[in-house]
Amino acid sequence: xxxxxxxxxxxxxxxxxxxxxxxxxxxxxxxxxxxxxxxxxxxxxxxxxxxxxxxxxxxxxxxxxxxxxxxxxxxxxxxxxxxxxxxxxxxxxxxxxxxxxxxxxxxxxxxxxxxxxxxxxxxxxxxxxxxxxxxxxxxxxxxxxxxxxxxxxxxxxxxxxxxxxxxxxxxxxxxxxxxxxxxxxxxxxxxxxxxxxxxxxxx
Amino acid sequence: xxxxxxxxxxxxxxxxxxxxxxxxxxxxxxxxxxxxxxxxxxxxxxxxxxxxxxxxxxxxxxxxxxxxxxxxxxxxxxxxxxxxxxxxxxxxxxxxxxxxxxxxxxxxxxxxxxxxxxxxxxxxxxxxxxxxxxxxxxxxxxxxxxxxxxxxxxxxxxxxxxxxxxxxxxxxxxxxxxxxxxxxxxxxxxxxxxxxxxxxxxxxxxxxxxxxxxxxxxxxxxxxxxxxxxxxxxxxxxxxxxxxxxxxxxxxxxxxxxxxxxxxxxxxxxxxxxxxxxxxxxxxxxxxxx
Numbered sequence: 099x100x101x102x103x104x105x106x107x108x109x110x111x112x113x114x115x116x117x118x119x120x121x122x123x124x125x126x127x128x129x130x131x132x133x134x135x136x137x138x139x140x141x142x143x144x145x146x147x148x149x150x151x152x153x154x155x156x157x158x159x160x161x162x163x164x165x166x167x168x169x170x171x172x173x174x175x176x177x178x179x180x181x182x183x184x185x186x187x188x189x190x191x192x193x194x195x196x197x198x199x200x201x202x203x204x205x206x207x208x209x210x211x212x213x214x215x216x217x218x219x220x221x222x223x224x225x226x227x228x229x230x231x232x233x234x235x236x237x238x239x240x241x242x243x244x245x246x247x248x249x250x251x252x253x254x255x256x257x258x259x260x261x262x263x264x265x266x267x268x269x270x271x272x273x274x275x276x277x278x279x280x281x282x283x284x285x286x287x288x289x290x291x292x293x294x295x296x297x298x299x300x301x
Numbered sequence: 302x303x304x305x306x307x308x309x310x311x312x313x314x315x316x317x318x319x320x321x322x323x324x325x326x327x328x329x330x331x332x333x334x335x336x337x338x339x340x341x342x343x344x345x346x347x348x349x350x351x352x353x354x355x356x357x358x359x360x361x362x363x364x365x366x367x368x369x370x371x372x373x374x375x376x377x378x379x380x381x382x383x384x385x386x387x388x389x390x391x392x393x394x395x396x397x398x399x400x401x402x403x404x405x406x407x408x409x410x411x412x413x414x415x416x417x418x419x420x421x422x423x424x425x426x427x428x429x430x431x432x433x434x435x436x437x438x439x440x441x442x443x444x445x446x447x448x449x450x451x452x453x454x455x456x457x458x459x460x461x462x463x464x465x466x467x468x469x470x471x472x473x474x475x476x477x478x479x480x481x482x483x484x485x486x487x488x489x490x491x492x493x494x495x496x497x498x499x500x501x502x503x504x505x506x507x508x509x510x511x512x513x514x515x516x517x518x519x520x521x522x523x524x525x526x527x528x529x530x531x532x533x534x535x536x537x538x539x540x541x542x543x544x545x546x547x548x549x550x551x552x553x554x555x556x557x558x559x560x561x562x563x564x565x566x567x568x569x570x571x572x573x574x575x576x577x578x579x580x581x582x583x584x585x586x587x588x589x590x591x
Contacts, residue, residue: 297471
């Protein structure tokens with residue numbers, strides 16, 4: 099188990115060095131993305147002016163305050179509460195995010211499926227697990243909302259956050275076929291029959 | 302007692318943001334119990350982060366989770382209360398909208414077809430308002446639940462057959478919890494509805510999922526099944542955030558209703574670990590929040 103500190107953006111080698119069970123702290127830049135953002139980008143062909151290559155995206159839609167644009171709030175938004183949403187809904191977008199935009203890391207909760215694991219293996223990516231629902235804490239790792247695109251989808255816009263020591267995050271899926279979620283799923287499957295029998299509901 | 306609708310609006314506004322910021326004491330106690338029983342290292346670390354988050358939210362006056370949820374208001378009106386029902390619903394809606402604006406809350410509510418977000422936390426039939434009546438003199442209780450959606454997406458209904466029996470319902474619950482894994486932000490409260498019609502059965506599951514921890518199903522058979530299932534789900538090994546461990550759920554809660562001779566409905570609705578709710582009680586003496 100290794101701890102990695104990654105100054106974003108990163109190259110393929112840095113991501114291939116991550117193994118499930120490792121921990122990661124990210125620095126500098128993080129992008130926020132979720133359902134509507136991805137639907138518009140990949141189902142409706144919308145382009146973004148933001149450069150995602152080598153970056154990490156987090157499955158989120160933040161609570162923000164509208165303020166007068168200033169040096170501290172360049173696009174007129176202050177972070178208020180930024181947390182993480184369930185990743186699995188966005189499963190089919192992992193490969194296009196990596197192929198078209200060059201994204202390297204996905205941060206989310208609950209894990210993702212076999213399609214994502216394959217994309218990580220083929221293209222060099224990893225999934226970093228954050229504790230869902232711990233948004234007040236997560237917000238303290240975010241310094242500023244640097245930029246926003248596709249804000250007509252607000253709050254499901256594409257957000258660029260400036261971060262400080264974002265983590266520790268747990269490598270839940272890696273580029274070598276490893277998935278903590280698949281491991282847990284197998285373990286749970288092996289316990290199912292005994293649990294059902296213990297409540298008289300065996301098959 | 303004449304219900305003052307300006308007061309209702311203000312209370313409903315306050316309730317939304319209070320619910321988002323302050324985790325009820327029974328859930329905090331539930332965390333203590335889970336931490337005490339947990340043995341997995343990753344699971345302990347994950348629970349530790351959740352407990353830390355509760356403290357950070359209180360210290361920084363922030364909301365606990367970014368998901369402001371679907372707003373639900375459960376209103377219980379006692380005896381001797383004079384009110385206009387249409388005005389009451391309008392006041393609740395205004396309060397929900399006001400809280401969203403004044404507290405910069407993310408509006409998580411969209412039109413189901415156009416997906417348009419009015420940025421008000423309101424929309425067609427939302428906030429969801431349930432009105433019920435009880436025996437208390439000159440008392441109106443308003444419970445606000447911002448229902449988080451990672452867990453709400455963990456909702457199921459199955460119209461089983463009478464010949465499938467209760468054991469098929471129990472198996473259905475266990476299999477849905479397995480299927481959901483970490484997606485519903487465990488540790489969860491698993492709400493189970495047994496009986497009723499299809500719509501009532503889903504409603505029972507929601508009532509169960511949002512009931513305080515340590516409360517018990519009023520039906521002895523329902524209580525027996527919830528105790529059995531509460532023990533069983535934490536033997537599955539799903540753990541907090543689906544990363545393995547004992548702490549899959551705080552509890553399984555069951556609510557029941559009578560059903561038709563041809564039916565054996567079972568429903569599941571999940572509440573996440575940010576099991577938020579807040580209540581205001583309005584009496585002639587004033588307003589008390591809990």
